[in-house]
Amino acid sequence: MNWRMAKLFNQTKMQSIKFIFIPFLIFTLAGCSLIPVEEDDLAPPLIEPKKEEVRLLTVEKGSIVKNLNLQGNFRSSISESLYFKQHGGRIVSIDVKLGDTVSKGDVIAQLENEELTKRVQQQKLALERAKIELQRAQQEIELNLPDTQIDLDLKSLEASIEDAKTNLERTTRLYEEGAVSLQDLEVAQQQVEQLELSYEKLLISTEGSKAYPVDEQYIRLLEINVETAQIEYNYLQAQLSNTKLVANIDGVVTYINTLKRGEEVIAYDPIVDISNSENLFILATLDNAEEILEAKDAEINQPVEVTYDGKTYIGTVVQTPETAPESADREVTELNKTSIFVKPNEELPDGVDIGDRVDVKITLVEKEDTIVIPSASLHSYLARNFVKVLDGESRVEVDVEIGIETKTEVEIISGLEEGQQLILN
Incomplete structure (x- = not known):
C-alpha cells in the first residue's frame, strides 16, 4: 500500500514541474527576440598632420651697441653734516625744516645752556674786575705810592681767593649734579691753589726774602689774575658755543634728525645735513x-x-x-x-x-660690420653655444663663438655666415 502511495506522489510532482518549466521556457525565448543586434564600430577618419611653420631669419651683418x-x-659736491661733539646735552630746538635754504652763520640747532650762560656772564665780570685791579695798581706805581702797595696786594689777593673759593663751591655742587664736567671742577680748584700760593709768596716777600721789588711782584700777580680769568672766560665761551650748531656753508637742508625737545644728543650723531x-x-x-x-x-x-x-x-x-x-x-x-x-x-x-x-x-x-642675431635664437648647453639653421629641408645645429651680448642681441664671431637661414623657433 505504501509503495503505491509513493508512486502516485512522484507522478503528481513531475506533472507540476512540467507545468511550471514549459511557460518559463517560452517566456525566455520570447525575450531574447527583443534584444537589438549590435552594429560594427566605424574606424575614425584619418587626419593629415599639420605641417610645422618654420620662422627663419637671413643672417646678415650689422652693428651692435651695449649700453649700461x-x-x-x-x-651736491659741497656738503656738511652738523653734530654736537659732546654727549649728554639736551636738545632745545632744531630751527630748520627739510628743504630750507640756509646761509653761512645761521643757527641750526641749540642745546640747553641756561646755567652755562650764567657762568659766562659771571666770569666776564671777574675778568673785568681783574683788569681794573691791574690798571689801578699800575697807576699807583706810576704815582710812587709804595707804602700802599703791599696792603693793596694782600687785599686784592684775599678778595680774589674768596671769589675763587665761592666759584669752587658752586662748581663742586654743579659737578655733583652732573651739570659740569670734571675738567671744569679741576680748573676751579687750580684757580684757588694758584691764588693762595701767590698770597703766601707775597707775605714772604714782605719779610725781605723777595727776589724782585714789591711793585714788580704786585703787578705780575695782578697780571696772572687777569690771565687766569681770561683763560676761564675763553673756556666757558667755547663751551657755550658748543651748545649751538651753526651753518658753515650756504645750502639746502637735506637731512634732519628726529630728536624731540628735551631728548639727549649722542656725540657726533648727525643732527642736520x-x-x-x-x-x-x-x-x-x-x-x-x-x-x-x-x-x-x-x-x-x-x-x-x-x-x-x-x-x-x-x-x-x-x-x-x-x-x-x-x-x-x-x-x-x-x-x-x-x-x-x-x-x-x-x-x-x-x-x-x-x-x-x-x-x-x-x-x-x-661694433659695426659684424654678424648680429636675436638673443632668443642662441642656445646654450653647459659650455656649448649653438644655433639652429635650415640646410635644405633639414635642421642643423651649428656651434658658434659669441662676442658682445645685450639683452636683445648677440654678436657672432664665428660659426655663422651671411646668407644662412637662421631658425628662430
Missing part, C-alpha cells in the same frame, strides 16, 4: 651684481647721456667702483662699490634740486 642704463639722482645746490653731480646707482660687473667696462672721462625731465644732456664719468679711492668710512666705501659718479658737462635747467631723479646711459662697447 642706470637711474640716479643729483647730489646741508648741501650746496650750486655744485651738483649725478650719483648713478648699480642695483644688482650684473650691473656691477658691467660697470667695470666704464672708463673715466667717458661721455654719457643724461636724461632729465624729458631732455638729454651730456655728462662725463668721473668715478667708477674700480677707480674709487679708499676710505676709512664704511658707508662711503659701500656707496663707492655700487655707484658711478657723473659730472654734467652742460648747464642744467633752472629748478634742478638735490635728490631729483635722472636717467644715465653709458655706452660700454659698440
Whole structure:
C-alpha cells in the first residue's frame, strides 16, 4: 500500500514541474527576440598632420651697441653734516625744516645752556674786575705810592681767593649734579691753589726774602689774575658755543634728525645735513651684481647721456667702483662699490634740486660690420653655444663663438655666415 502511495506522489510532482518549466521556457525565448543586434564600430577618419611653420631669419651683418642704463639722482659736491661733539646735552630746538635754504652763520640747532650762560656772564665780570685791579695798581706805581702797595696786594689777593673759593663751591655742587664736567671742577680748584700760593709768596716777600721789588711782584700777580680769568672766560665761551650748531656753508637742508625737545644728543650723531645746490653731480646707482660687473667696462672721462625731465644732456664719468679711492668710512666705501659718479658737462635747467631723479646711459662697447642675431635664437648647453639653421629641408645645429651680448642681441664671431637661414623657433 505504501509503495503505491509513493508512486502516485512522484507522478503528481513531475506533472507540476512540467507545468511550471514549459511557460518559463517560452517566456525566455520570447525575450531574447527583443534584444537589438549590435552594429560594427566605424574606424575614425584619418587626419593629415599639420605641417610645422618654420620662422627663419637671413643672417646678415650689422652693428651692435651695449649700453649700461642706470637711474640716479643729483647730489651736491659741497656738503656738511652738523653734530654736537659732546654727549649728554639736551636738545632745545632744531630751527630748520627739510628743504630750507640756509646761509653761512645761521643757527641750526641749540642745546640747553641756561646755567652755562650764567657762568659766562659771571666770569666776564671777574675778568673785568681783574683788569681794573691791574690798571689801578699800575697807576699807583706810576704815582710812587709804595707804602700802599703791599696792603693793596694782600687785599686784592684775599678778595680774589674768596671769589675763587665761592666759584669752587658752586662748581663742586654743579659737578655733583652732573651739570659740569670734571675738567671744569679741576680748573676751579687750580684757580684757588694758584691764588693762595701767590698770597703766601707775597707775605714772604714782605719779610725781605723777595727776589724782585714789591711793585714788580704786585703787578705780575695782578697780571696772572687777569690771565687766569681770561683763560676761564675763553673756556666757558667755547663751551657755550658748543651748545649751538651753526651753518658753515650756504645750502639746502637735506637731512634732519628726529630728536624731540628735551631728548639727549649722542656725540657726533648727525643732527642736520646741508648741501650746496650750486655744485651738483649725478650719483648713478648699480642695483644688482650684473650691473656691477658691467660697470667695470666704464672708463673715466667717458661721455654719457643724461636724461632729465624729458631732455638729454651730456655728462662725463668721473668715478667708477674700480677707480674709487679708499676710505676709512664704511658707508662711503659701500656707496663707492655700487655707484658711478657723473659730472654734467652742460648747464642744467633752472629748478634742478638735490635728490631729483635722472636717467644715465653709458655706452660700454659698440661694433659695426659684424654678424648680429636675436638673443632668443642662441642656445646654450653647459659650455656649448649653438644655433639652429635650415640646410635644405633639414635642421642643423651649428656651434658658434659669441662676442658682445645685450639683452636683445648677440654678436657672432664665428660659426655663422651671411646668407644662412637662421631658425628662430
